[in-house]
Amino acid sequence: MLSDSTEQVSRPVDPPFSPVLLAGLLLAPVPPRLLQPLFDGILTVVRRRHPDILERLAAYPDAVIGIDPVDLPFVLVLEPWPESPHLEVRRDFSGLSPSAIIRGPLAMLFALAEGRIDGDSAFFSRQLVFEGDTEVVLALRNAIDGAGIDLQADFATTLGPLARPLMQAVDFGGRVFNRIADDMETIRVALLGPALRGAVAQSSRLEEVENELAEMRRTLRAREKRG
Amino acid sequence: MTVPSVELICPAGTPAALQAAVDAGADAVYLGFRDETNARNFPGLNFSRPELAAGIAYAHARGAKVLVAINTFPRAGKPEIWHRAVDDAAKLGADAVILADIGLCDYARRTHPDLRLHLSVQASASSAEAIKFYHQAFGIRRAVLPRVLTVPEIAALCADVPIEMEVFVFGGLCVMAEGRCSLSSYATGHSPNIDGACSPASHVRYVEKGSKVVSQLGDFTINSFGQGEAAGYPTLCKGRFSANGKLSYLFEEPTSLNTLEILPDLIGAGVTAFKIEGRQRGRAYVGSVVSAFRQAVDAILKGEKLPVMTLEDVTEGGRQTAGAYQRSWR
Amino acid sequence: MTDVGPNLAKLSLGPLLFNWPAEQIRDFYFRMAEEGPFDTVHLGEVVCSKREPFFAKFIPEVMDRLTTSGKEVVISSLALVMAEKERQGVRALAEADFVVEANDISAALALVGRPFHVGPFVNVYNEGTLVYLSGMGMKRVCLPAELSGATLAILAAQKSCEIEVQAFGRLPLAVSARCYHARLHDLHKDGCQYVCAEDADGLAVDTMDGKPFLAINGTQTMSERYVNLLGQVRSLGQAGVSRFRLWPHHCDMVAVGRLFRNVLDGQLDAKAANRQLAELVPDAAFSNGYIHGLEGHRLIDDDLLIA
Structure with a gap:
């Protein structure tokens, strides 16, 4: 049996350059407790709209599941106890020993939650990594995939009359977000690709990356002025 | 000459996958209860009784069938769990149960004489005689063939048995004869x-x-x-x-079965139903694979050319094989 | 404990699973006829129909010798029946005048109406299946290797037929349409050049980090370890198991059989027998995990089985 999860070390995922990463940099100074109400809300939505998620995890009442969106400066801890589930925002997992941790870029975690990508494929291509109890991870993956989550619809239902203007804003934001993401991917491939391919010495690579980040920020600012 | 028809049998590990399969054009969905009575007893997967009831309602409202796989072998001393699964599937209106165990076939036949029985691939019935045994003994109406036979062998089999044949067309591939691997x-x-x-x-x-x-x-x-x-x-x-x-990779590479190119041969062999593997996969997989095969089957039945499709994204290791359907696989 | 005195359980020599030269097989069975401590000897090709023709011509002579020496002879049928030739073979078995062990359900159909045995390649896991097949005429079943002692006891308690348990040798774990011996040698099954004959006890398969794990024998996958139930046969016998199967290996099977007989008869304790067995098959590692309800590869060092 897999009893001792501490000896397993995950392959860390490098956060991809993305708008989420930049948003994360902005969020860095924000104390996690200020974000907690948002996640309390998410859990309320899950309990109301998708009770089957927690039901499917009922076989793991003692599980403590860590979710690490690698491009954001905080992590989530899910305790799926059927009677009183918790979803806590924290700076990191220090002082905790989660049964399992799932790490990946936020966009991919969302896509997984909405069933837009195949979890097996994401795991096998190592865009998502996990450590700890494989059974708990698989249970969570199956529970979430099986719930048929649609984040926009879920929040629309929960937010009631506020939903429409908010969703329009989200939709607009989403389109802007996507465009920026495309731009950034182009920049990343153009600038970072060769650097990463040739990078042997860590220090020189770091320096190049920092320079490129600076260059990217400049490009973005220029675009924002134009747009 | 009669126009051939073929059913597309699609996997569902969760209610969301069932909806995805039905919406993508499944003729039937197969699924299991959330316990050891089926061969995809993975954490967080499968259906509770109320979920099955809702799933059957969803599928039937859209003209699709629901087949319940009860295809493990009852543990000695604990047959009630498996018996209850058969009873509940019958009570909730499943269109058929998919069984592998001889004792359980016998129970289903005696207890629910009107329930349609399919023989699971896990029964490893690889010859006409084996299939005839299940047909004569328990009135099995359809057999899912083990993934060990070549297309000509399947054609010979279809001609020789009085019941419907179902074959796997996509997904995970057992390398060993199914149900006979420890x-x-x-x-x-x-x-x-x-x-x-x-x-x-x-x-x-x-x-x-x-x-x-x-x-x-x-x-x-x-x-x-x-x-x-x-x-x-x-x-x-x-x-x-x-x-x-x-x-x-002494036994097999990480690879997925993909028969898109030999579908016309399989239809020609007299197969009644095509089965897609993957109850443990997500609804994204179910949606994309089912709609690809729906298009392919419809095209073939209309006598059109097979549309060009790639399914590499959802295959294991990004690799595909026609498996045992081609003799050289052996 | 009432575990004293002789145990009445019988010994069977299972069908040879490996591809030995035909003359060697003949001589092996001649010796079994003369000296083997087995009540029953199984003949017949179980693994691969391509091997079948070579030994076939010796079967009448071997059967004759075994029968004359007072041994029951049972013909075991092929485990995976697919091709027309294989189906014909099964039908021929059913029509012939000897006891047949069905290793595929297709053989059972052919045998309806006369007494037959069922081998470990047919999935008999529970009372329902046991009782159904007994009703069809099954007189004896050798159960799948992965069943625990507790399960064996439940099935034996049905008393619907003779219960046989695999007690020595590499365990057959899986059967396939694909030949792994051929694949390893970059060949296909059709043009296999009978490369499986190179490995008289099967070919060991290690993990990437060099740990012994499995063995291949043509289309069959086996355990690397040899199951060894010397420590359990007496308690299993008390629980109603009436027969133990030893799989033929390239070692002194007469001596191996005598060890099991002596332990069953209460003339040799299991510990001493285990020491002697280790000398008879010096290269083998042993396992008995399945009988304890654990991983099949484990070796649990105790004689307790059914509490």
Whole structure:
């Protein structure tokens, strides 16, 4: 049996350059407790709209599941106890020993939650990594995939009359977000690709990356002025 | 000449996958209860009784059938769990149950004479005589063929038996004759035949060793992946092993069955139903694979050319094979 | 404990699973006829129909010798029946005048109406299946290797037919349409050049990090370890198991059989027998995990089985 999860070390995922990463940099100074109400809300939505998620995890009442969106400066801890589930925002997992941790870029975690990508494929291509109890991870993956989550619809239902203007804003934001993401991917491939391919010495690579980040920020600012 | 028709039988591990399959054009969905009575007893997967009732309502409202797989072998001394599964499937209006165990076939036949019985691939009925046995003894109406036969062998079989034949057309591929493999229990102590899970997640570990990730099942290393190499689930028969000093995928590469190109041959062989594997996969997989096969089957039946489709994204290791349907696989 | 005195359980020599030269097989069975401590000897090709023709011509002579020496002869049928030729073979078995062990359900259909045995390649896991097949005429079943002692006891308690348990040798774990011996040698099954004959006890398969794990024998996958139930046969016998199967290996099977007989008869304790067995098959590692309800590869060092 897999009893001792501490000896397993995950392959860390490098956060991809993305708008989420930049948003994360902005969020860095924000104390996690200020974000907690948002996640309390998410859990309320899950309990109301998708009770089957927690039901499917009922076989793991003692599980403590860590979710690490690698491009954001905080992590989530899910305790799926059927009677009183918790979803806590924290700076990191220090002082905790989660049964399992799932790490990946936020966009991919969302896509997984909405069933837009195949979890097996994401795991096998190592865009998502996990450590700890494989059974708990698989249970969570199956529970979430099986719930048929649609984040926009879920929040629309929960937010009631506020939903429409908010969703329009989200939709607009989403389109802007996507465009920026495309731009950034182009920049990343153009600038970072060769650097990463040739990078042997860590220090020189770091320096190049920092320079490129600076260059990217400049490009973005220029675009924002134009747009 | 009658126009051939063929049913598309699609997997659902969850209600969301069932909806995805029905919406993508499944003729029937197959699924299991959330326990060891079916061969995909994985954590967080499968249907509660109320979920099955809702799933049947959803499918029937859209003209699709629901087949309930009760295809493990009842544990000695505990047959009630399996009997109850058959009773509940019948009560909730399942269109058929898919069984593998001789004793359970006998129970279903005696207790629910009107319930349609399909023979699971796990029964490993690979010859006309084997299929005739299940037909004569229990009134089995359809057999799912083990993935060991070539297309000409399937054609000969279809001509020789009085019931419908169903074959796998896509997805995970058992390398061994199904239902007759104890590799996983040898390594983990949990029998796929009784407990319903091959290479169970509870015994799977991924361990970092230097720059490599090593996948283990129980006490045994199944594979190792270098930096940038796609990792795989440590299914025993798709691991790398050493024999005669040669390290290789001795049994099978991590690969998925894909028969898109030989679908016309399979229809020509007289097969009644095409089955897509993957109850353990997500609804994204179900949606894309089912709609691809729906298009392909419709095109073939209309006498049109097969549309060009790629399914590499959802295959294991990005690799595909026509498996045992081609003789050279053996 | 009432575990004293002789145990009445019988010994069977299972069908040879490996591809030995035909003359060697003939001589092996001649010796079994003269000296073997087995009540029953199984003949017949179980693994691969391509091997079948070579030994076939010796079968009448071997059967004759075994029968004359007072041994029951049972013909075991092929485990995976697919091709027309294989189906014909099964039908021919059913029409012939000897006891047949069905290793595929297709053989059972052919045998309806006459007494037959069922081998470990047919999935008999529970009371329902046991009782159904007994009703069809099954007189004896050798159960799948992965069943625990507790399960064996439940099935034996049905008393619907003779219960046989695999007690020595590499365990057959899986059967396939694909030949792994051929694949390892970059060949296909059709043009296999009979490379499986190179390995008289099967070919060991190690994990990537060099740990012994499995063995291949043509289309069959086996355990690397040899199951050894010397420590459990007496308690299993008390629980109603009436027969133990030893799989033929390239070792002194007469001596191996005598060890089991002596332990069953209460003339040799299991510990001493285990020491002697280790000398008879010096290269083998042993296992008995399945009988304890654990991983099949484990070796649990105790004689307790059914509490």
